[in-house]
Amino acid sequence: MSDAADAGELSEMPLEALTACHECDLLMLKPELQLGESAHCPRCGFELYMSRPKVVKRSMALVIAALLLYFPANFLPIMELSLLGQNSTDTVWSGVHALYDSGMQGVAVVVFLASMAVPLLKLLCQFLVLLSIQFKFGRSYGLLLYRIYHHMREWGMLEVYLMGTLVSVVKLIGLADITLGVGLACFVSLLLVQVWLEVTMTPHQIWEALSGEDDHARH
Incomplete structure (x- = not known):
């Protein structure tokens, strides 16, 4: 009873x-x-x-750091390969381009979406959501963007791309001279910052801040 x-x-x-x-x-x-x-x-x-203090400010710092790391992570060399006198420099973008040129357009599109497009869109959504909370404007758009972000969470797979890169390095290290590039360090840093951001940007505080119920998120 x-x-x-x-x-x-x-x-x-x-x-x-x-x-x-x-x-x-x-x-x-x-x-x-x-x-x-x-x-x-x-x-x-x-x-x-x-309930974490200063969620918005801490999350904003991490989002800006991730956005700054995004372009060097995707366009700077991940590794330089020297085999039989021929040198090649590989980036995330060049990998997508090579897949497309080799006739695997479908795979190229999936890799582009999962490793470049979706992670950038997620970061932009998070940035705009945090801006709407911090400056108290466009809350309705902030709610919409945060819903979109949650629908895209499962599509960004940077860790899968990183694991594929590390497997390739291990397999090729006995066949060719490999030099790890700055892009790989930026890529790993981007992945770690995004994981930290997921932990810091607690969903319930963001939802409540968007609805105007939580002031602790900003202060």
């Missing part, structure tokens, strides 16, 4: 006051958190979310 009564009470609460566990789907009242505190599901122990 108590469970049924609790369910009835929750059904009468406004949606803004409720939250659900992503792991076990338990519906519960949304807890009020102070900065640095985290909320866990009472049934399965899954961390629901955490």
